[in-house]
């Protein structure tokens with residue numbers, strides 16, 4: 001990792017796919033574009049996403065996860081033992097292909113190494129983050145038709161994720177984010193769910209971050225310090241920063257990635273608003289432990305709005321850095 005400024009800015013992972021990429025995917029499905037041509041389109045999209053992150057001034061970018069239709073499906077398609085029956089409705093009119101576990105899960109071939117290598121080759125910074133969906137969320141968003149219980153399924157997934165993380169660090173990944181947005185869904189699972197995450201990251205030598213977002217933070221808050229990652233990033237903007245009080249109550253002491261951009265709203269936050277919000281976070285946590293990011297992935301926004309939101313996030317962070325500089329902090 002290269003040196004980062006005070007209050008490093010990052011993204012959660014996903015970024016809107018360019019419209020032409022959606023068209024390329026459609027043509028590929030219709031047999032009118034070869035696998036190779038589709039890969040070229042994905043690669044071009046990664047270049048564009050990184051360029052948007054660069055222009056906005058994001059310190060720790062991702063490749064926008066442009067190759068992934070969905071955060072569970074992508075992995076279920078690549079791990080042996082899953083099969084797909086058909087789409088299920090998840091919210092409103094959105095559907096996704098919910099995978100089923102039909103036999104013992106096994107690691108197939110590397111899932112993210114090519115993706116990481118390409119992003120690294122075109123990234124403007126060494127501080128590139130790669131994201132991977134965690135074992136609990138993959139299991140929670142799948143049907144279990146094979147394992148005796150969910151716990152056995154999750155721990156087998158943890159081994160598979162661990163293998164992939166080893167391959168990623170061998171390829172040079174230095175900042176890895178485990179996405180576990182389902183971890184705080186069920187109170188009865190949360191303790192062993194965390195054990196499974198720890199199993200998945202065991203022996204992995206990288207800066208490790210976990211992402212959790214929407215849901216009931218009271219379920220997971222008492223156990224957060226037990227998760228063996230360096231940082232957890234949270235959706236905070238959408239909850240008007242109320243979870244900060246909860247984190248303080250349980251003595252949360254890792255780095256915090258503070259969500260300061262609401263990804264469910266098309267209204268673009270102003271830099272001043274972002275600065276004010278960051279200062280609220282700083283009234284709870286020491287500045288050295290705070291990173292700045294949106295609440296969640298930006299995928300569902302238009303590209304224009306996603307970009308403007310990132311720009312405001314970075315500009316707002318710069319306002320706070322200036323204030324800190326005046327107080328004698330070294331911000332570079």
Ligand SMILES: [Zn+2]
Nearest residue numbers: 181213296297
């Ligand atoms: Zn999220």
